[in-house]
Amino acid sequence: MQVSPRPANPALSSNPELLIAETSGWLAENWLRIAIAVGIAAAIVLVLLTVQKLAQRLCREGEALVGWRTIAGRLAARTKFWFLVILAAKIVDNYAAAPLWLDRTITFLFTVGMTVQAAIWARELVLGVVEHRAGDAQHGNGALTSAMSIIRALVTFLIFAIALVLILGNLGVNVAGLVAG
Known part of the structure; x- marks a missing residue:
């Protein structure tokens, strides 16, 4: 019985020269699509940044009481630039006919980035609701201010622990033990 060698991973070559040759070939064959995709991604980021700044302007945080407009402004303010870039890259990924290794890298970064950004938004939303x-009671009450600090720490820990489990689960790690524990 003869065992055939395991096929090489088509996603990423272990030979650096081959990887460089494949990447240069992809760049040479698809340079116009890549340039258009980069331009579209830059436009998407600019539009999203404009929407973010408009939301921040409409929802200033200068009010004495925290209202829903303030919470919406905080959510917009906490949207990270790196997330906007990863989102734009994911949107234009297929247009540029990216190689499998680049597509998987963008998908990995998007999975992690989306989960972290969702955790940031969830944290701000929960703290805003609290x-x-x-x-108005929290401004004059020292005990309530101290309790808010404890709530802020617990909410942050809980949401980011859930985000970590979600990231690991989406990346193929068996998280049954983490969830059960």
Whole structure:
């Protein structure tokens, strides 16, 4: 019985010269599509940044009481630039006919980035709702301010722990033990 060698991973070559040759070939064959995709991605990032700044301007945080407009402004303010770039790259990924290794890299970065950004948004939303419910009482009450600090720490820990489990699960790690524990 003869065992055939395991086929090489088509996603990424272990030979650096071959990888460089494949990448240069892809760049040479698709340079116009790549340039158009980069331009479209840059336009998407600019549009998203403009929407973010408009949302921040409409939802200033100068109010004494935390309202829904303030919470929406905080969500817009906490949207990270790197997330906008990864989102734009994911949107234009297929147009540029990216090689499999680049497509998988963008998908990996998008998975991690989207989960972290969603955790940031969830944290701001939960803390905003708690501050909204606390109302005006938190400004003059030292005990409530201290409790808000504890709530902020617990919410941050809990949301980012859930985000870590989601990231690991989406990347193929068996998280059954983490979820059960």
